[in-house]
Amino acid sequence: MSFVLALSGGVGGAKLALGLSRVLPDEDLRVVANTGDDFEHLGLTICPDIDTLTYALAGVDNPATGWGRRDETWNFMAALAEIGGETWFRLGDRDLATHVERTRRLRAGETLSAITDDHRRRLGIAARILPMSDDPVRTRVRTEEQGWLDFQDYFVRRQAGPTVRALDFAGAATARPHPEFLAALADPALRSVVICPSNPFISIGPILAVPGVRDALAACRAPVVAVSPIIGGAAVKGPTAKMFAELGLGAPTASGVAAHYGDLLDGYVMDAVDAGEATRIRGPRVALAQTLMKTLDDREALARMVLEFADSLRG
């Protein structure tokens, strides 16, 4: 039985992961989640990308926000504000159960992997969701205006406003990759690796920064295909486009993302509107598709296309 391994951040990545989960047979998908966005807040360990993936794959995600749960209420936040608690990071009443229970279990000595896996099974998800590491990795950004900031301080509290000059994935150098992550990359049953259309710097970057991951991807015999998060020079969501210039990488382009991944890629999928850039991409084979995923059909269609394209690259 073959399986597909996807690398994903939050919103955009979770859309394609959902598409993959719907077009692949049950249990044929494993998704490695970025944990660089994780942080401690109100005494709780919050893992935004794991949660966005879990909620999306379980069909309980909030389609309006892209994060959190659908049919959500906000009475916890309202009451927290009354007693002077911090409210810049909004936690819905349903969503909060995930953080409280995860934190309790982590304190009791369970691993993030084990908790994540138990939660996804209880929510009826067939795909595996693998935290990139059980060791804490915490993304920090060096900003022009405020110096080094914790990621969520930059991303949520300051709404990605400050100018980012550098990134650091604290803890990454000594983090051990999820054991099943490297094993999957070396597994002959691996059909393809899909790098989801997530921010290459802050969503995929931390995954690639875990020791051993780049080498294992390079050594991997299955095709590695990335999907561009940039469409027509803009990101669908988040600060991806803005970060290009801030990090000195020039204008945000689909070809720029391919160049950033360099020789990790065997294939690269970008939107048809960016067809003109195809000739600028050195290395990976390029395929064009409709990469904007508005509907569930869009997610499934892109997932099918990416899988077929990857299959066509098998040596």
Add this chain to the structure above:
Amino acid sequence: MSFVLALSGGVGGAKLALGLSRVLPDEDLRVVANTGDDFEHLGLTICPDIDTLTYALAGVDNPATGWGRRDETWNFMAALAEIGGETWFRLGDRDLATHVERTRRLRAGETLSAITDDHRRRLGIAARILPMSDDPVRTRVRTEEQGWLDFQDYFVRRQAGPTVRALDFAGAATARPHPEFLAALADPALRSVVICPSNPFISIGPILAVPGVRDALAACRAPVVAVSPIIGGAAVKGPTAKMFAELGLGAPTASGVAAHYGDLLDGYVMDAVDAGEATRIRGPRVALAQTLMKTLDDREALARMVLEFADSLRG
């Protein structure tokens, strides 16, 4: 400026505390709360009696349950059940903010007193709410059926079903009373001490078990008046009546509660339906009143009566 000190557990005590807060000038009431019911659950420190008092005095309590907040929602609990969390202790979405924020601040090194005081001020409560101690005291009950149980395991999880043979207030022997508690008892401005109609064994008992409290009450020059939680041989709420027989104290009676408090009392207020028991009470002066508090008017009327009765006992 004189002030009144009330000793209280949860529901019944909070009703009279609210009455006292409404008939006394602002800031003339200080309420000492039982913390023997406190426990750690889901990684959170939960203080049921402090919270019931705080919500009642702030006017945000749930009149239907007697605990928790009004206009409450339960989406946290529903989501917690989905991922396999423990749901026997029900935490509403609004209520949860208190526990999360308190736990965060306790872990940051603040005292329970400081946090409780900040919360009551933010909720617009003029009365002081004093935890009986900042040191953890945890009530345990020895049951016929299951041996020793933590209080909330007995009280909520098993709905006070097991037969109670003994009580233990773990930590009480070394707990330091809230410094303002003993200071208040020695303060010449103290007008009276009101022991609210709470369970004498498990709500007032832990307060009296804190070293120094009994002596300070005995030495206190202001009148000490208790209000019976037993009316016509039954408790309004909770296991008070049931515990009488289980603890070998015979049938539950208003006079039995007075005997339990012994010579701590200068005055005792019991319901008019128990008038026949007045002659059995040795020691304190006895007054009859309507002690069942269904309406806000009932709370205020009983509070006024108790204060006037206590004033009449001043030496």
